[in-house]
Amino acid sequence: MTEATDTTAREREAIAAVDLARHPGRPRALQVIARILTDFTELRGDRLFGDDRAVVGGTARLGTRWLMVIGQEKGSDALTRAVHNFGMPHPEGYRKAQRLMRLAERFSLPVVCLIDTPAAHAGVGAEERGQAWAISASLSLMLGLRVPIVSAVLSEGGSGGALALGVADRVLAFENAVYTVAPPETCAAILYRDAAQRARAAAAMRPGVDTAHDLGLVDELIPEPEPGAHAHPELVVAALRGALARHLDELCRMTPDELLASRARRHRLAAG
């Protein structure tokens, strides 16, 4: 095989993995909540500006354990995708998440975050209302939150927009998900000045969660049956339920001080 075709094959494989992660049939946050949690009470609004439907959350139960669940919701058909802005939060989405995290802390509820976003929304309103400020405040809040936090990457975790739900004690991911610094289109626009070279960017960036897992940034990959989670959503969601319960059991045995110390160590290391 020549070097050129080898490169092409690698790029094709890389972008196919990204497209698989974006399959519209993959389980979304609200579906995960509906399937594995009970007694869900959705809590809405950031109390500052509005209610961002790209982020959903509220109190719920996993088995007997009450918790706070916060997820990025991409929507699962044309209408809901528009309603939820394709899972791309505005600042008010992050501020709603912060509000729910503070509430969880006050009542000692562990927090489960479901990451599912290509990136934070890029727009005039988002910038006017401080998208960067909202994300950086989430990072600070999560690092100091005195209750356990488990995050799970469902399909796409892109940019600081994903990390704003990812400063956790444990990070899980479905094995065909991607977790990246930016979507391959954006990377291509930055590196090659051409968003169309997304396959080339994907090959170079290794966006699959296996990369993050190898580097220690993701703790556990939730296996997906062939050809992917979209074919058997109930199976992968059940597996996620088991993993969440196991990690929460472990973390809930730790004192808040132990949690904070180990969370700080983990993120200070940052795969370093």
Add this chain to the structure above:
Amino acid sequence: MSARPTPLRGPGPQLRPVAPPGTVACPACARRVVAARWEETLGVCPACDHHARVPAATRAAQLADPGTLESVHTAVDDRDPLRFDDGVPYPERILAARAETGATEAVVTARGEVAGVPAVIMSMEFGFLGGSLGSVAGELFARACELAVAERRALLGVCVSGGARMQEGIVSLAQMARCTTGTSMLAAARLPYVAVLADPCFGGVTASFATQADVILAEPRARIGFAGGRVIEQAAHSKLPDGFQTAEFLLAHGMVDAVMPRHELRVGAGRVLRALTGAS
């Protein structure tokens, strides 16, 4: 979010006009300024008030009280977690940036006093791969915070960056959390952190330590934001409002405490540091 300077909207072209020896040409209006004068104005054009980029080490010297600056050298091994190659292998890009700027990385650390307040001065080198946040820069930022905590110093941070370093992929994203461990330590130790946002400040840097400061100052007309204007314009299919993502725009939206000309920064940052530390 960019490892390279993004094309500019806003004030002036960023081409570097060629200037005769001993002079500097303003990158905005091309006016030739005698080098000594340029240094006196701290890299601000006397003709058009353009606040040009200055090297990180020069920044620190501009902000510290005379005679108090002491650079802090920390050895951190280079990393190439993805063995990234976009035509030029990433390690070669690092070496080239190092040779070009004389800085070891995008984050440069010094000790100094600011208006008599002991501080760690962190400044960013835009010439180093667009001031982008990679794992070494993240480590250096975290260590700057830890040094401040260990020696009970304030942090004065000058943020100039295109954002995350694409060549490090997911590792670059993790640096936002790593840097946050630093700013959280400062907050817990009740040590003040004043940030100066200069042109340009975007992406993962704005969305982490640049905006976690207790007080945020911005230079006039600096472009500051999360997503680049080009990305937003393409996504919105519409023209951006006048002055969008400038320091003045952010001041009007309540995102920064003050827009401060460069020649006032030392005194201005110093005054607020004195207030927050209760200096007599």
